[in-house]
Amino acid sequence: MAxxxxxAFHGGGEIADMSVFDPFHPEVGTxxxxxxxxxVVSHPNGNILFDTGGHPSLINxxxxxxxxxxxxxxxxxxxGDDVVSQLEGAGFAPSDIDHVVLSHLHYDHAGGIEFFPGSTFYAQRRELEFAHWPPVYQREIYLPADFDHPVEWVEVEGELDLFDDGxxxxxxxxxxxxxxxxMLVRLDGGRSLILVADAAYLPRNxxxxxxxxxxWNPDAMVSSWQRIRQLQRRNNADLIFTHDLEWPQKTLVAPEHCYE
Ligand SMILES: [Zn+2]
Structure with missing residues (x-):
């Protein structure tokens, strides 16, 4: 199957301190x-949006x-940085998006949920629980206004082969x-991508x-890194990091480019 x-859509960003990436980095304070x-992953069975960026009200x-x-x-x-505008630039209307996968529900990933009322949403069950009752140290970065919408949620537990075709x-x-x-995506021709999202910010992590x-949990994070590396080896995968600072040199940005 071909x-x-x-x-990959660039939806703006934010200014933050280097300590977000590494609290012991020599350039902390910068x-x-x-x-x-x-x-957006285009598959013969449908289009999948992975994450949705920040809500457009963050612009003003x-x-x-x-x-x-x-x-x-x-x-x-x-x-123009919001998800609807970005997708429109590549010819995708919200109604073209059949499935929306959320890596997690922080405000910079979940802000566009409300614009895809007809899509089916996928998040880990544990993330939905965590987002609705976050620990105090993450309370500010989960916004109920992002994810409290009457959309259809699939509560995923563990791994899910979305179309049962690998x-x-x-x-x-x-x-x-x-x-x-x-999310692991097997492209045509034996190459794969892993959309890492925030499991790690930078390759260096x-x-x-x-x-x-x-x-949230350093031990769980390190175990997740091992799983990512294992899947990377097995699938000849490139890792794509949502917040990679070197994206201008590395990322093939839509609508001009795509991974295939
Ligand atoms: Zn993030």
Missing amino acids: GVRVH KVEIPYFFY DPRARLGEAADAFEVTMEE RIMLFPTPGHTAGHQS IEENVLPGIV
Whole structure:
């Protein structure tokens, strides 16, 4: 079967401190621009959106939606960076999206849920529980306004082969949050991608076992890194990181480019 493609959309980002990536980094105190990304996977059985970026209200009034957290994360989304506008630029209407997979429900991934009322949503059951009652240290970055919508949720437990053909597999990667998941995509011709999302921010986190600044459980995170590396080896996969600072050099950004 042919025709699995991945489109990577850059949905703006935010300014944050280097400590988010590594609290012991020599450049802690330096501000960096962190990108937001979301992805559309085209498969003969349907289109899958992986994550949805930040809510469009963050463009003009981040404080109204984020509250005090707006001080810690200076959102740099501009007009056209929201998920509906980005997808439109590549010819996808919201009604073209059959399935929406959420890596986790933080505000920079779950902000576009309400714009896909006809899609089926997939999150780990543990993430849905965690998001609705987060621990105090993550309460500011889960916004009920993002995910309290009457959409159809599939509560995933463990791995899920989305179309039962081995091409698209969700797998749990807890650590950043309790119910985080990543997605393996087998492209045509024997190559694969792993959409890592926030299981690790940078390749360095995984390669050198460097824990980032936002962690729910470090041991779970390190185990998830081992699982990612195992799947990477077995599937000849490239890793795509949502917040990779080197995205201008590395990422094939839609609508001009895609992975196929
Ligand atoms: Zn994130």
